[in-house]
Amino acid sequence: MRPASFELPMDVLRTRQNAKWARFGPEILPAWVAEMDFSIAYPIRRAIDRLVGEQEFGYPFRAGGGHGDDGLAGAFARRMRARFGWEVDPALVQPLSDLVQGTFAAVWAFSEPGDGVLLHLPAYPPFHAAIHDTGRRLDAQQLRSDGSTYVLDLDEMRGIGDARTRILMLCNPQNPTGRVFTRDELLAMGQMAIARDWIIISDEIHSDLVYDGHAHIPIASLSPEIAARTVTITSATKGFNIPGLRCGAMHFGTAALRERFHARVPSRVLGAPGIVGIEATIAAWDQGQPWLDEVVPYLDANRQRLAAFLKAELPGIRFHAPEATYLCWLDCSDLGLPGKAADFFQERARVAFSPGEAFDPANDRAVRFNFATSAPILERILGRMAEAVRSNMR
Amino acid sequence: MRPASFELPMDVLRTRQNAKWARFGPEILPAWVAEMDFSIAYPIRRAIDRLVGEQEFGYPFRAGGGHGDDGLAGAFARRMRARFGWEVDPALVQPLSDLVQGTFAAVWAFSEPGDGVLLHLPAYPPFHAAIHDTGRRLDAQQLRSDGSTYVLDLDEMRGIGDARTRILMLCNPQNPTGRVFTRDELLAMGQMAIARDWIIISDEIHSDLVYDGHAHIPIASLSPEIAARTVTITSATKGFNIPGLRCGAMHFGTAALRERFHARVPSRVLGAPGIVGIEATIAAWDQGQPWLDEVVPYLDANRQRLAAFLKAELPGIRFHAPEATYLCWLDCSDLGLPGKAADFFQERARVAFSPGEAFDPANDRAVRFNFATSAPILERILGRMAEAVRSNMR
Numbered sequence: 026m027r028p029a030s031f032e033l034p035m036d037v038l039r040t041r042q043n044a045k046w047a048r049f050g051p052e053i054l055p056a057w058v059a060e061m062d063f064s065i066a067y068p069i070r071r072a073i074d075r076l077v078g079e080q081e082f083g084y085p086f087r088a089g090g091g092h093g094d095d096g097l098a099g100a101f102a103r104r105m106r107a108r109f110g111w112e113v114d115p116a117l118v119q120p121l122s123d124l125v126q127g128t129f130a131a132v133w134a135f136s137e138p139g140d141g142v143l144l145h146l147p148a149y150p151p152f153h154a155a156i157h158d159t160g161r162r163l164d165a166q167q168l169r170s171d172g173s174t175y176v177l178d179l180d181e182m183r184g185i186g187d188a189r190t191r192i193l194m195l196c197n198p199q200n201p202t203g204r205v206f207t208r209d210e211l212l213a214m215g216q217m218a219i220a221r222d223w224i225i226i227s228d229e230i231h232s233d234l235v236y237d238g239h240a241h242i243p244i245a246s247l248s249p250e251i252a253a254r255t256v257t258i259t260s261a262t263k264g265f266n267i268p269g270l271r272c273g274a275m276h277f278g279t280a281a282l283r284e285r286f287h288a289r290v291p292s293r294v295l296g297a298p299g300i301v302g303i304e305a306t307i308a309a310w311d312q313g314q315p316w317l318d319e320v321v322p323y324l325d326a327n328r329q330r331l332a333a334f335l336k337a338e339l340p341g342i343r344f345h346a347p348e349a350t351y352l353c354w355l356d357c358s359d360l361g362l363p364g365k366a367a368d369f370f371q372e373r374a375r376v377a378f379s380p381g382e383a384f385d386p387a388n389d390r391a392v393r394f395n396f397a398t399s400a401p402i403l404e405r406i407l408g409r410m411a412e413a414v415r416s417n418m419r
Numbered sequence: 420m421r422p423a424s425f426e427l428p429m430d431v432l433r434t435r436q437n438a439k440w441a442r443f444g445p446e447i448l449p450a451w452v453a454e455m456d457f458s459i460a461y462p463i464r465r466a467i468d469r470l471v472g473e474q475e476f477g478y479p480f481r482a483g484g485g486h487g488d489d490g491l492a493g494a495f496a497r498r499m500r501a502r503f504g505w506e507v508d509p510a511l512v513q514p515l516s517d518l519v520q521g522t523f524a525a526v527w528a529f530s531e532p533g534d535g536v537l538l539h540l541p542a543y544p545p546f547h548a549a550i551h552d553t554g555r556r557l558d559a560q561q562l563r564s565d566g567s568t569y570v571l572d573l574d575e576m577r578g579i580g581d582a583r584t585r586i587l588m589l590c591n592p593q594n595p596t597g598r599v600f601t602r603d604e605l606l607a608m609g610q611m612a613i614a615r616d617w618i619i620i621s622d623e624i625h626s627d628l629v630y631d632g633h634a635h636i637p638i639a640s641l642s643p644e645i646a647a648r649t650v651t652i653t654s655a656t657k658g659f660n661i662p663g664l665r666c667g668a669m670h671f672g673t674a675a676l677r678e679r680f681h682a683r684v685p686s687r688v689l690g691a692p693g694i695v696g697i698e699a700t701i702a703a704w705d706q707g708q709p710w711l712d713e714v715v716p717y718l719d720a721n722r723q724r725l726a727a728f729l730k731a732e733l734p735g736i737r738f739h740a741p742e743a744t745y746l747c748w749l750d751c752s753d754l755g756l757p758g759k760a761a762d763f764f765q766e767r768a769r770v771a772f773s774p775g776e777a778f779d780p781a782n783d784r785a786v787r788f789n790f791a792t793s794a795p796i797l798e799r800i801l802g803r804m805a806e807a808v809r810s811n812m813r
Contacts, residue, residue, distance in 0.1 A: 043477030056476075060477045070474075077471050081466075082661040083437030083454045087793035122690030124515055129687045151687070158685050195800030267476040290688070291552050293523045293545070299693040300663035305476075 029323050029396050031063040031316070032399040043269070048378050057379045059352060061266045061397035066316030069265060073301060085300045090330055097303050098411075101259075101274045103413075104310035105177075110247040113276060117283055121273035122298050124230050125151040129259040131275070132192060134289035135224040136258075137179055141190035143223070145177065147384035147391070148356060149200045155195075163192050167385075168202055170356070172416030174345050175202040179213045186221075193223045195244065198231040199353045201384055201393040203347020205239040208247075216243060224282075225371070226257040229300035230273075233317055234263025235349040245278045252278030256286070261309035264317060324351045327396045335406050338411045349371035351397035356381075358390040360414060365389040374413035376406050388408050421507045423717050425457040428794040434455055435678040438662070444770050448800050451773045453746060454593070455660045457790035458492015460710030461502040463659060466702035470695060479694045491697050495653075495668045498704035502626075505640040507670060511677055515667035518624050519545040522634025524616050525669070526553050526586060528683035529618040529650075535584035541748060541785070546622075550588070558584050561779075562596055564750070569596040573607045577727035580615075587617045589638065595748045595778055596786040599633040600640070606811065609638055609645035611702070618676075619649040624667075626789070627711055629743040631717050639672045645671030650680070654797050655703035656696075658711060666696030718745045721790045721797055732805045745791035750775075752784040754808060759783040768807035770800050 045055045045062075075081070085096075085409045098118035105111040128151065128255075132142060138160035143153055146165050156163050158344035170173040193214060197206045206214075212254030218225050225244060232241040245255040260273035277283035298306075331353070332346045343356035346413050357366040367380035370392060396403055432440050439449045439456075440689035447631055479490075483705040491513035498799075499505040507591070517523045522545065526536060540559050542657035550557050562569040563592035587608060592599045600608075612619050619638060639649040654667030671677035724741045725747070749762040749772075759773035764786060775785030790797060 041473070042475055042480055044480040047480040058478055064474055065476060070471075073471055077467055079435070080458055081436055082459065082663045083435065083439060084452055084662050086436055086438040086441040122692070126690035131686055133685070153792050154687070156688070251440060269476045269479050271691055271693035291523055292526070293519050293548070293552070294527060294684070294688065296520035296690055297665055297781065298516070299665035299696045300695045301695040312631060 029319065030397065031320065032151070033062050034063055034399070034403060036174045052078070052375050053371065053377050054400070054409065055376065055400065056379045056395045056406055057377045059263065059394070060268055061110065061351065062319070062399060063320060063397065063400065064267055065266055066309065066313040067269065067317075068308040068312035069109065069305045071191055074306055076301060078341065082300065085303065094281060096307055097272070097274060098300070098306040100310045101276065109243050109244050109246060117143055117277045117280065119275040119277070119283070119292060119295065120298050120303070121258070121275050122271040122279065122296060122302075123262070124228060124258050124260055124297065126153045127256070127273060127275040128152060128194070128226060128228065129159065129297060129303070130290050131224070131256045132156065132161060133260070134196070134286045135159055135226075136191040136365070139189065140192070141186045142192045142194050143182075143186055143190055144194045145196070145199065147201055147381065149196060149228075150383040152194055152196065161199055162189070164249060164298045168199070170343060170345065175199075175204050175354075177204070177206065179210065180188065182214070183217060186291055190221065191223060192216055193225045195225055195227045197229055197244065198225060198349035200231060200242065201352050201379070202345070203350045203353055205235055205241060205348040208242055211242055211244045212247055215247055217252055218265070225251070227255055228256045229259045230263045231350040232259065233261075234321060234351060236321070236328065236347075239348040241349065245276070247348050253282060254278065261306040261313070265309040265313050267302075267305050267309070270299070270302035270305050271304045272298040324397060327351070327398075327400065328353075329411065330400070330403065331394070331395070331396050331407070333413075334407045338407070339414055341414070348351065348367065351395060353394050353396065354381075354384075355394050356391045360390075360417070362390060366392045369415060369417070370410060373417065374409040376409050422793065425714065427456050427458055428793070429796060447771050448769065448771050448796065448803065449763065449771045450792070450800055451771045451787070452788045453657065453789055454662055455714070455745065456793060456796065457660055457714060457791065460661055460707040460768070462701065462702040462706035462710075463661065463699045466698045466716065467695060476694065479697065482662070488680065490701055490783060491666070491668060491692070494701040494704040495670065499637065503635065503637050503640060505637050511671045511674065511678070513669040513671070513686060513689065514667040514692050514697070515652070515654070515669050516690060516696075517656070518652050518654055518667050519549070520689065521650070522546060522549045522588070522620060522622065523553065524684050525618070525620045525650045525680070526550065526555060526588070526774055527650070529620075529690060530555055530585040530679065533543060533583065534586070535580045536578055537576070537584055537590050537684045538588045539590070541595055541782065543590060543622075544592065544634040544777040545636065556583070562593070562598065564737060564739065568597050569593075569748075571598070571604055573604065576608070577611060578792055584615065587612055587619045588668055589621045591621060591623055591627060591638065592635065592743035594625060594744060595746050595773070597744045597747055599629055599635060599742040601732055602636055605636055605638045606641055612648055613644055619645070621649055621651045623651055623653045624657045625657075625744045626653065628715060628718065628745060630715070630722065630741075633692045633742040635743065639670070643704050647676060648672065652677070655700040655707070659703040659707050661696075661699050661703070664693070664696035664698045664699050666692035687749065720789060721745070721792075721794065722747075722805045724794070724797065725772065725788070725801070728801045728805075732801070733808055744775060745789060746777075747788050748785060750782070750785045750789050752782070754784075754811070756784060758810065762809065763811070764804060767811065768803040770803050
């Protein structure tokens with residue numbers, strides 16, 4: 026197979042000053058932090074080239090009027106309409122530098138210290154931090170394997186927490202399991218939020234990366250009643266591979282919700298994304314889809330290769346192919362590893378995964394695998410994994 | 420005189436998508452928002468070109484270890500030592516997206532609604548907003564002209580506010596008067612802060628742009644006792660003309676002060692600057708001084724031309740040449756203008772200044788003049804001003 030135009034070869038990747046490739050030594054193949062080993066979409070490069078070529082580094086003002094931030098809100102609204110048929114008022118959009126900022130700010134605004142935040146585990150580590158660092162209480166619910174997928178037990182969920190539970194911190198598509206919650210699941214969670222007066226903080230940053238057979242639904246799009254209590258947080262930085270540019274958006278379902286937020290967190294405490302992040306995001310959302318239409322099938326091929334390899338060579342690893350994202354959860358509890366799974370693979374396979382215990386403190390025998398790399402590098406990672414596991418079993 | 424290498428001609432400026440040139444129509448010459456009509460320093464361009472050329476848009480990781488943020492803190496410490504002989508611990512630096520964010524966050528962290536914030540007027544409009552929008556009380560003190568400069572009356576200052584005054588919001592060099600506070604003034608303010616248990620929020624963003632005969636002194640550098648209650652906020656974006664890139668730094672005088680801040684404002688609520696802003700700032704602070712060494716004398720020549728012109732042609736405008744910054748305060752109270760000074764100059768001179776009332780609600784007969792443009796454009800602005808004032812007097 027011919028390489029895809031966006032594949033980056035190993036010698037280029039090895040020279041990078043990004044966390045993924047630079048943190049570990051040259052003996053390690055990195056499959057951890059959530060960025061892709063791919064070059065970025067042409068419309069984004071062109072937007073950045075224009076800024077740089079013309080030295081447009083002043084206070085931004087876009088043609089047609091308005092600050093850079095307004096341009097971002099408009100592009101968010103166009104993207105939501107085009108991708109999800111969701112009509113959004115740009116006036117309800119708050120620019121962010123990143124998703125973690127939005128999560129912390131929303132937890133802070135919509136709860137008090139000691140209040141409970143419902144979170145499905147395993148979960149992206151900064152969500153744990155947003156609960157712990159602000160003195161909130163983790164109301165955890167485990168996503169459990171039924172042998173073919175990770176199941177959200179809605180009946181169990183209704184029993185989680187108590188009257189002090191104030192927030193449902195939803196991650197959809199879910200990181201690290203790759204679950205895409207269905208309309209029925211989302212409706213059930215929305216109804217729970219209404220019944221128990223929760224605010225929903227919905228991280229939808231992976232919604233650009235959904236595989237055939239699944240569809241992303243913004244939970245706020247389901248009904249005005251759900252929207253009225255939902256803060257949707259997203260960013261082009263994940264799907265379009267520009268995390269270092271730091272730009273995201275936070276959408277409030279109603280003006281009342283936005284005002285309740287800003288009464289606690291003045292907008293200017295959040296700062297503002299830089300012009301390069303803003304223009305790159307607008308280009309991504311308005312013009313980046315053709316690139317994504319090539320990247321997602323490539324990721325899908327990696328996903329299928331990974332699934333087939335694990336089934337054939339490493340059947341002891343509990344694994345369900347993700348429905349979205351280039352991330353997946355490998356539960357290695359049955360492998361009899363001598364220590365933490367991430368340490369094992371780093372030392373014995375020379376592959377760096379994200380450690381499971383950062384996502385679920387109770388499971389240090391799991392890792393999160395980022396398979397957004399070129400097919401040849403994926404093969405090397407898989408080969409090293411299998412060899413390490415086999416040598417451990419001998 | 421030959422044009423300076425960094426001058427940008429009018430036809431280039433007119434095509435820009437920045438607020439300064441794009442907000443008003445082509446009939447207007449802009450002398451308002453604080454950016455310079457100059458191209459940026461070569462080391463900054465080179466740093467940005469490298470990022471863009473190599474598509475370094477991942478999660479940053481600098482050679483030698485550490486995240487981008489750590490690189491920023493180190494560059495801040497090197498800059499403070501090199502320019503001001505001030506030894507700073509990089510661990511006490513919090514990255515910001517902009518100065519306004521830092522100001523809001525510090526007001527929020529170190530005072531309660533209803534508490535007083537001492538501010539010298541006229542003052543940069545976001546400082547008013549940081550007090551008003553957070554429900555704090557403005558304890559204002561006027562900087563008054565003594566006929567040759569704007570005077571800070573320290574005896575009067577000792578009588579401002581009451582026991583609920585919690586913060587001195589200092590701007591040094593001062594925007595919009597261009598005052599550079601002397602060591603004696605700063606010491607006196609520092610002693611007041613100790614005696615009355617104030618936190619000092621010191622905006623020092625204009626400290627790169629100080630004219631001969633004056634010297635910037637970071638107030639936190641004066642003594643450990645003053646540092647222990649001082650938050651210093653600065654950025655390369657002003658002196659190096661890259662405001663759209665959004666990157667700044669906030670320094671806490673002690674670890675205890677930093678912890679007191681973070682107990683109220685978790686670091687991640689502040690987000691993080693993008694990689695382009697970070698790398699541009701590091702290049703500016705580490706390698707940008709030769710560019711600044713050419714720009715400041717150019718601004719000084721503009722400043723002297725402006726002073727001579729006003730004295731000769733517009734003696735009715737009360738004006739004192741700034742000691743720093745490319746900004747100055749024109750008090751037009753004696754001109755007998757028919758309305759607000761900014762409106763008058765925009766309509767009659769087709770020059771856009773920043774309106775005085777945004778800096779001092781009691782003075783709509785003043786404007787802030789940004790003279791950071793090329794000498795030919797400055798001449799056109801001055802000519803238009805003089806003609807408008809003369810035609811008003813006829």
